[in-house]
Structures are given as structure tokens and as C-alpha cells.
Amino acid sequence: MIVCLAAVGCAPSDDADPDINLQWEITPNPPSAGMAQLDFTLRDSTEQLIKGAEVKLEGNMSHPGMQPVLTTAEEIAPGKYSANIKFTMGGDWFILVKSTLADGREVRKQIEIAGVRSEK
Template structure:
């Protein structure tokens, strides 16, 4: 019995040691592009949609990105994230297909990767109708 308990304690500590450590928040350096997002449909309903991601500099001029990644997470536990990405756009506007899998509150994280490797990230909240 003591061996079994000791084994579970060792396994528990091993699992705790394997988890990802908390990362400090990153700050956005001056000159990092601004990100805006809109939905390319009349309503935000469950199903297919296209997110329009607009990337500009601080003066409002379009910025070319190497890649745009989108991760949509429901605000409650237990749902898998919905992912989307694109590497093509024009005049700082990028169309990212996405499929809302359920109605409710979603947090969308947009990551912009510039050709020089600099990344910018922003989050947006959406309410999706069933």
C-alpha cells in the first residue's frame, strides 16, 4: 500500500514538472503593427464565416504580413479551439476562413507574423448566435 502511494506521489510530481511554465506577458514594442478584425458576413452565426484582418502601422498605412494566424476559443472550458490562417492578402487586408462550431462567447486571438519575423498579437471578443 505504501509503495502504491509513493508511486502515485512520484508520478504526480513528474506530471507537475512537465507542465508548461507560466510565461511573462509580452509588451508590444513601439512601431508594432495595429490589428483590427471584422466579420465578412451579415451576422455572426454558427457555421462558416470569413474574418477580415486589417494590419496597419501607427500612421494607418497598410502593412504586409508573412502570415496571419487566428485562434478562436470559447470562454468556457471544454471546447476545442477553432483555428484559421492565411499567408496572402492585399493592402494590409487578409481574409481568414473560420467555422464557428457553437453559439456563445468567443475570444479570438490574431497573430500577425511580419516578413522580418516580428510578431504582433491582439484579442477580440465575439458573441456567436446559435
């Protein structure tokens, strides 16, 4: 499984599933403290969109002691999911993405979001 964002690049997953590809992007880019939108696309190994997944997000800062930010993505079109997440402060964040596919398989991915800017 590969997660991609033009500004960050692509990185392999620790629990890679060669049958599932999760691509994502964030708006605004680069993000700042406050609300941001994460958009995801799920595809299978034949590049077909995967619809009907449940996608949950857990946002954490890279240092301990912060309460996680939890949200659920909504399917906005077949295979395309969107969620709003609130970065509570500037710094380095990571998002744990847990997708439960319609066939029951679970796909987990960690997205690194470095350098969230502080509010102005």
C-alpha cells in the same frame, strides 16, 4: 494596438504595440454557428499597410472544454488579410490572432466575439 469592429467597438490590447494597428470585421455580422469570414487590415504607425505578414487564428469559446478552431489568414491585397473560421456552436467566442510580420516582429491580439447565434 487597437482592434475595431463597428458592432463591438474598439478595445486596447493587453500587449499593445503602438507601431502596429490591426483592424478587423466579420461577415456575417452578427455571426451565427457555422462559417464566418474574418477580414484584417494591418497598418504601421504612419498608416502604411503592412504586407507580407503571416496571420494565424485560434478560435475558442469563453467556457473551458471546447477544442480550439485553427485557421490561417491569406493576404488578399497588400496589408489586407482574410480567413474563414467555423464557429462550432452558438455562444461567446474569442479569437487569438498571431501575426508574424515580414521583419520578424510578432503581434498578438485577442478579439472578443460575443453572442454567436445558434444554427437555425
